[in-house]
Amino acid sequence: MEDILKSITASIFQQDDWGETAQYIPELASVDPKQFAISVCLPDGKLINAGAASKPFSVQSITKVFSLIAALGRTGDQLWSRVGREPSGTSFDSVVLLEKEKGRPRNPFVNAGAIVTTDALLSGREPKMALTEILELIKYMSQSDDIYINEDVATSEQETGARNKALAYYLKSHGNLENEPELTLGTYFHQCAIEMTTDQLAMAGASLAGLKGAPAVLSLQRARRVNALMMTCGHYDGSGDFAFRVGLPGKSGVGGGLLVIAPNVASVAIWSPGLNRYGNSHAGTRAATMLSNATKWSVF
Numbered sequence: 388m389e390d391i392l393k394s395i396t397a398s399i400f401q402q403d404d405w406g407e408t409a410q411y412i413p414e415l416a417s418v419d420p421k422q423f424a425i426s427v428c429l430p431d432g433k434l435i436n437a438g439a440a441s442k443p444f445s446v447q448s449i450t451k452v453f454s455l456i457a458a459l460g461r462t463g464d465q466l467w468s469r470v471g472r473e474p475s476g477t478s479f480d481s482v483v484l485l486e487k488e489k490g491r492p493r494n495p496f497v498n499a500g501a502i503v504t505t506d507a508l509l510s511g512r513e514p515k516m517a518l519t520e521i522l523e524l525i526k527y528m529s530q531s532d533d534i535y536i537n538e539d540v541a542t543s544e545q546e547t548g549a550r551n552k553a554l555a556y557y558l559k560s561h562g563n564l565e566n567e568p569e570l571t572l573g574t575y576f577h578q579c580a581i582e583m584t585t586d587q588l589a590m591a592g593a594s595l596a597g598l599k600g601a602p603a604v605l606s607l608q609r610a611r612r613v614n615a616l617m618m619t620c621g622h623y624d625g626s627g628d629f630a631f632r633v634g635l636p637g638k639s640g641v642g643g644g645l646l647v648i649a650p651n652v653a654s655v656a657i658w659s660p661g662l663n664r665y666g667n668s669h670a671g672t673r674a675a676t677m678l679s680n681a682t683k684w685s686v687f
Contacts, residue, residue: 391681392425392437398677399423399438399659399670406661406669409641414543415445418643420661423670425678426585428593428654432600436586443582444658445540447640448479450578451501453525453591455613456605458507461520466507469563470500472616479623479641479666480550482557490561494620496638499554505578506564506571514574521578528602529591534583541580548576585644585656592646592654595636614648618686625665625672632676634685639667647675649684 400423409415424438458466475493477484485492485499492500509517518536526534544551555568564571583591593601595610605613617636622629629637635655637647643660645668655678659670679685 388427388429388435391678392427392435395425395674395677395681396423396437399674402670402673404669405659406663408643408660409662409666411547412540412543412641413547414537414540415642415660418660420643420659422659423674424585424658425674426589426656427678428589428596428598430598430652432593432598434586434589436589438585439658440585443584444644444660445537445579445640445642446581446583446588446644447579447642448496448501449588449638449640449644449646450521450525450581451496451504452595452613452617452638452646453528454501454504454508454521454578455495455616456609457520457524458504459609460605462507466504469507470495470503474619474626476624480554482550482554485554485557490558490563492558494616496616496620497623498551499558502551502555502571502575503558503563505575506558506566509571509574510565514570514577517574518577522581524604525581525583525591528594528604529583529587530602531587531590534581534587536577537580537582540582541577544576544579545573548572551575579640583644585658588644588646588656589654592648592656596648596654597651598654614650617648622667623665625663625667628665629667629672629675632672633679634687635675635679636686637675639671641666643668643671645671645675650686652684
C-alpha cells in the first residue's frame, strides 16, 4: 500500500492541470491548488499516507455525511419526509428541482438537503449546541480531538452565501424549515468550515467502512444506507461519473477533499484543492481512480 500511494502521489505531481479552487468563497479561492494528500485506513487500524496528510483543510460538504448521521440518530427515519434520497443531476446549489418539487430537496447532499438536515439538528436548541454535536461526533469517529471550525472560512461563506440564503428562504416558504433561515444558515456555514487532515478524515470514515475497532456510531443497516447515498449522490451531477471511474461510495467538498469508502476493506481520504467542472477535486478524483484500479477495490 505504501508503494501504491507513493506512485499515485508522484503521478499527481506530474500533471499540469490541477483544476481551479472555489472562487466564490474568498478564503478558499486563495489556496494554492497544487497540493495533494492521501490517507488510507485499513481493517487492522493501520493508517498509511502520502503527501501533505497532516495539513488541515476545509472539508466543506464532506461534513454533510456526519450531520446526516447525527440527524438520523436524533430524528430517525422521519427525516426522509423532509428530504429525498434520489440523485439530483444538477449542481449542488441549484434551485431548479427545489422549485419543481415544492421545497423538498432531492437528497441530503445537495446544499438545500443539507440545510434541511442541519435545520433538523438545530430544532429546539441553540446553534452552538447543534454545532457541538456535529463536531464532537466527527472527533469521536476520527479518534482525534484536534479538529476545529475555521472562523475566517465561516465568515467568508456567510458574506458570499447569497445562493444558500435563497435556498433557505425558499425552503421556509414551503414550510420545510423549522428555524429562522439565518439561524440555520449560520449553523450550516460553520459546519462546512470544519477543518481536518486526510489522516483524520480517513479515520472518521472507518465506521462507515465497518472496519474492526472503529467507533460504533451507527448500525450496519444505516451505514449501508449512508454509503448508498454517497454512491448515488455524493458528487452532485458528477456522481455517476465518479461511480463509473472509481466504483466506490464517496463524498466530495469544494475545499478539495474526498472521503471514499471501500466497505469492510478501507476508508480513504484525499485532498487537492483544485476542482473540476462538477465542483469535485480534480486531482483527487484522478487519484481515487488510480487507487481503485491498483487495488481492485469496488462495490461492483
